Each structure stands twice: as C-alpha cells, then as structure tokens.
Amino acid sequence: xxxxxxxCFKATIPELQSADRDxxxxxxxxxxxxxxxxxxxxxxxxxxxxxxxENEASTGxxxxxxxPHVKHPVVDDVLAAIGQSxxxxxxxxxxxxxxxxxxxxxxxxxxPDRHLRAMxxxxxxxxxxxxxxxxxxxxxxxxxxDLLKEADDNPSW
Amino acid sequence: MQAGEETLxxxxxxxxxxxxxxxxxxxxxxxxFVDLASQFDCDVxxxxxxxDVDGKSIMQMxxxxxxxxxxxxxxxxxPEAETAVEALRELVEVRMFDEPPPEGQR
Numbered sequence: 001x002x003x004x005x006x007x008c009f010k011a012t013i014p015e016l017q018s019a020d021r022d023x024x025x026x027x028x029x030x031x032x033x034x035x036x037x038x039x040x041x042x043x044x045x046x047x048x049x050x051x052x053x054e055n056e057a058s059t060g061x062x063x064x065x066x067x068p069h070v071k072h073p074v075v076d077d078v079l080a081a082i083g084q085s086x087x088x089x090x091x092x093x094x095x096x097x098x099x100x101x102x103x104x105x106x107x108x109x110x111x112p113d114r115h116l117r118a119m120x121x122x123x124x125x126x127x128x129x130x131x132x133x134x135x136x137x138x139x140x141x142x143x144x145x146d147l148l149k150e151a152d153d154n155p156s157w
Numbered sequence: 158m159q160a161g162e163e164t165l166x167x168x169x170x171x172x173x174x175x176x177x178x179x180x181x182x183x184x185x186x187x188x189x190f191v192d193l194a195s196q197f198d199c200d201v202x203x204x205x206x207x208x209d210v211d212g213k214s215i216m217q218m219x220x221x222x223x224x225x226x227x228x229x230x231x232x233x234x235x236p237e238a239e240t241a242v243e244a245l246r247e248l249v250e251v252r253m254f255d256e257p258p259p260e261g262q263r
Contacts, residue, residue: 032160061215061216062215063216065216067184067252069184094215103177110185112179112181115183116183116222116224119184119220120220120221120222121181123216123219123220126216127214127217127220127230145165
C-alpha cells in the first residue's frame with residue numbers, strides 16, 4: 001500500500017495552530033471534512049472517538065511522531081490527514097518527547113487488514129530519520145504531496 | 158565448573174507463531190508484544206519472511222503488517238531467550254492479545 005492510496009493530499013497542514021493534543025486531533029479531522037472526505041455531521045463524533053482511543057493508550061510512538069487513529073464506519077477505506085507542529089505537542093509519547101508530526105488515520109471497522117497495510121507503509125518510512133526530517137521540513141501542502149509521492153516511487157530511500 | 162553445552166544452547170530460542178486475533182498485530186497488540194519482549198534479558202527479532210524487525214521496537218513491529226493468519230518467526234538471543242520466546246508465543250497464540258478471533262471461530 002502506498003501513501004497515495006490513503007493520504008488525503010487536501011488534508012495536510014504544514015502549521016497546526018493548536019498547542020494541545022485534542023486541539024490538533026480536531027484540526028486534522030476538520031481538514032478531512034473540509035476536503036470532502038468526511039461528512040460534517042460526523043466531525044464531532046469522530047474527533048471524540050479519536051480522543052477516546054488516544055486516552056486509552058498514547059499513539060505517540062517516539063521520535064517526534066504520533067499516529068492517532070480510530071475505526072469508524074463512515075469510511076470505506078483507510079483515510080489519513082497529516083499535520084506538523086513547529087512548537088511540539090505533548091502526546092504522552094513513549095519517549096516522553098514532544099510530537100512534531102501527526103498522522104491521523106480513520107479506518108473501516110470491517111477491514112482490519114487494510115489498516116495494517118497502511119500502518120506498515122507509514123512506519124516503513126517513519127522509522128527512517130531522513131524521512132522524518134523531510135516531513136518536518138514540509139511547509140506547504142504541495143511539499144507534503146511531493147515528499148509522499150517520492151517516497152511511494154522510491155520505497156528504498 | 159563446566160560451561161556445558163546446555164548453557165550455550167539456552168542462549169537462543171526460536172518459534173513460529175501464528176496471529177489468531179481477527180484484527181491482527183495492530184498498535185495495541187504490537188505494544189503488548191514490545192512491552193513483554195522488553196522484560197527479558199535477550200535480543201528479540203521478529204520476521205514475517207520478508208522483513209526482520211526488532212521485537213522491542215514499536216515502530217519496527219508496526220512494519221510487519223501481520224494480519225490474522227500471518228505466521229511470524231520469533232527469534233531470541235541472550236540469557237533469557239527460551240523464556241522470552243515461550244512467553245511471546247503464549248501472548249500471540251494463547252492469549253491472542255486478549256482479543257477475539259475472527260467471526261465464526263468464536
């Protein structure tokens with residue numbers, strides 16, 4: 001699975017405005033609504049569901065990255081939004097360090113395998129320092145799209 | 158005192174385990190695996206046949222895309238290798254990460 005298959009390029013935020021975790025999650029869900037990928041009627045509910053999942057166990061995986069996610073029947077396939085924070089957000093991460101890159105994932109409840117494929121792709125890249133660095137340098141939605149498509153085309157870099 | 162062969166043999170452990178919970182090795186099970194693996198004095202490597210990853214790294218474990226039915230090879234090396242492999246096998250196959258198997262197998 002490639003980034004292109006699940007990242008909504010119209011829902012990438014180079015500069016997240018919120019200073020706290022829940023605000024960041026709300027911003028990313030809202031970006032997916034504005035991109036026409038989620039019905040606005042479900043915005044509040046999905047935001048709440050992601051926060052609830054995050055409260056159960058942090059998705060702050062360390063190295064400045066968090067991957068908040070939830071299963072929700074409103075999507076037919078895995079859907080992702082990406083945001084960056086220059087200031088760093090407290091996600092109660094495993095390494096107790098602030099988070100700079102947040103990837104929000106909404107997955108269909110009846111297809112756990114698709115969710116795992118998206119995660120595989122995500123962490124294949126996120127575990128590389130070079131990729132994390134490039135991601136943090138993205139300052140426009142176009143830059144995100146270019147970077148992710150380049151990663152899709154060159155799985156080994 | 159002899160450093161017998163038995164002592165040396167116990168430094169490695171290996172088992173093939175099958176993912177049996179319906180949702181596969183998603184983040185919560187992966188964290189359970191990493192938490193458990195980290196309790197033992199040994200290196201843990203997990204392979205899905207294509208990729209070998211560090212069983213004590215949550216990011217690397219998330220790269221396995223281990224769906225229900227996937228068989229993983231768990232290898233451990235170090236003083237507690239055998240105990241670690243057995244505990245991890247129990248977590249994956251017996252406890253199934255405290256999650257249900259697929260519909261129809263319940």
